[in-house]
Amino acid sequence: MREIPIHCKLCRKTLYESYTPTGNKDTKVLNGITKTCPHCHKKNPRAISLHNYTEEMFLSRLENGKFYM
DSSP states (O other), X not given: OOOEEEEOTTTOOXXXXXXXXXXXXXXXXXXXOEEOOTTTTTTSXXXXXXXXXXXXXXXXXXXXXXXEO
């Protein structure tokens, strides 16, 4: 499987994080991970986390092979 890069949905730049799908649609994705954008966190301070996101939900939100959060 290929790695899916994760990007900020506000500034569209990378969060230097990626996810490799396991193939199990019920697996929790990035459970317990909280990120801030290193590019726009001073202008738009926010913490980003995925609570109760399954791999199926994660893969359904891909745009051009990238995930924006």
